[in-house]
Amino acid sequence: MHVQAYLTFNGRCDEALAFYQQAIGAKVGMLMRNKDAPPGSGCDGLDEVWLNKVMHCDFTVGDSQLMGSDGMPGSPPQAMSGCTLSIATSDLEQGRRMFDALADGGNVQMPYQQTFWARGFGMLTDRFGINWMVNCE
Known part of the structure; x- marks a missing residue:
């Protein structure tokens, strides 16, 4: 069993990932955008900006894995x-x-x-x- 932090970046996930790569040597693993979700999964009807936002990602800092996303429009963390x-x-x-x-x-x-x-x-x-x-x- 693992407990991992899941961070929500309110539409700034790409910026945060680039920052953490530079600042603390983070390495991005899997990254999925809202546009990659299958029909009927809750991303239908998103505008073009949010379709390109990060639905889910994982990244490592040292030996630790963190996860994150942009969140959803209208639902700031x-x-x-x-x-x-x-x-x-x-x-x-x-x-x-x-x-x-x-x-x-x-x-x-x-x-x-x-x-x-x-x-x-x-x-x-x-x-x-x-x-x-x-x-x-």
């Missing part, structure tokens, strides 16, 4: 609350680079710094509304 994705690294400078990259265009709650439990730790919300912690013990 609620702000991410009560959940944070955490990246653990053993390389202090790699942690700093990932933190800084994820923070670009986002909101830092705690700068990447030494703490009593870690050589480097920081918390932020990225430009897509996803909460992150970067931790280097």
